[in-house]
Amino acid sequence: MPIYSYTCHSCGRSFDLSQAYDDEPVRDCPYCKAKGSVKKVYGDVPVIFHGSGYYCTDHPHEGGCASCPHKD
Ligand SMILES: [Zn+2]
Numbered sequence: 458m459p460i461y462s463y464t465c466h467s468c469g470r471s472f473d474l475s476q477a478y479d480d481e482p483v484r485d486c487p488y489c490k491a492k493g494s495v496k497k498v499y500g501d502v503p504v505i506f507h508g509s510g511y512y513c514t515d516h517p518h519e520g521g522c523a524s525c526p527h528k529d
Contacts, residue, residue, distance in 0.1 A: 462498040467491035471498070 459478065464471045468489035476482075484493050 463495045464498050465489060465491060465495050467494035 458475045460473050460475050461482075462471060462473050463483055465486040465488060467486055468491065470486070470488045472487070474483060482497050483495050485491065486495050
């Protein structure tokens with residue numbers, strides 16, 4: 458079964474759940490019990506910053522290429 462990532466917007470905790478594709482999405486936080494505060498996080502567009510810079514062609518950003526660590 459696929460594993461889905463959820464984040465609670467009330468307490469800020471994240472957790473993963475293994476669910477069938479057609480299972481009901483989780484809405485209530487298992488940690489702080491807040492109702493309807495849990496949102497599914499879609500992992501198909503990960504935003505990963507490795508700390509060594511990024512390419513402005515891949516990640517357009519404010520300031521343009523003048524502030525990009527990789528100007529090539
Ligand atoms: Zn919570």
